[in-house]
Amino acid sequence: MVETSLWMQKVAADPGHSQWYIERFRAMERAGDDVVGEARLIDAMARRGSHILDAGCGPGRVGGYLAGVGHRVVGVDVDPALIEAAEHDHPGPRWLVGDLAELDLPARGIPEPFDIIVSAGNVMTFLAPSTRVQVLSRLRAHLAADGRAVIGFGAGRDYAYSQFLDDAAEAGFGQDLLLSTWDVRPFTDDSDFLVALLKPA
Structure with missing residues (x-):
């Protein structure tokens, strides 16, 4: 039994x-x-028409934009209300309710790997801590051999950057580039945000 995500614990406490x-x-x-x-x-980063997974897609703002500029997008989120909003506000991508810790998209009719996996919006910090490596391992399993995973989250959310990078390595990722913002500023020891570009190790 996978531990309930911190996000769904919030939803349970406040409907x-x-x-x-x-x-x-x-x-x-x-x-x-x-x-x-x-x-x-x-x-x-993406070639036009890339296959992109929006992991923890929320109400679809990232995946919706990417579909609108010509990419093939699948979005997955554990919260059915967010998926419903994504379908309403951003039609086009394939939006799926699912737990990233149990991600198995080939079993849901999506067999090919992804060129890019993006996880924005502090998704990693809303996971149950016991599932972090498992989630990263599932993302790694869905990534093409020459693909990249791009994961961003802020400091002060009970997930140290060093621990995240260790977890990513355990899950089979290597570091490609570390940034401190989504607008490509370099990461430093003082950065209060991390955008990690990861590649298959």
Whole structure:
């Protein structure tokens, strides 16, 4: 039995949490805020028409943008409310409810590996800590041999960057490039955000 994610624990404690999160990003988009910076980085890395997995896709802002510029996108999230919002707000990608710790997309009719896997929005810090290596291992299993996984999250969320990088190595990833922002600033010891570009080890 996989431990319940911290996100779904939040939802259980506050049934309105998912809708609050959905409306927050809808409001930001209406206000003209830039909510697709992560997606622009992924698009810059990707060949046109790439097969991209949005892991922990939430209400679809990253995967929706990437589909809109010509990529083949699959988004997976554990929260059915977020997947419903993604389907409503960003039609086009294939949106699936699923636990990343048990990710098996070939069993759901998606056999080919992914050129890029993106996990934005602090997804790694919302996982149950006991499942972190398992999630990274499942992502690694879905990545093409020459693919890249791009994972970003902030400091101060009970997941030290050094531990994350150790977990990624245990899951079969090597480091390609470490950044401190989605707009490609270099990572330093003082960075309060990490964007890790990982490759198969």
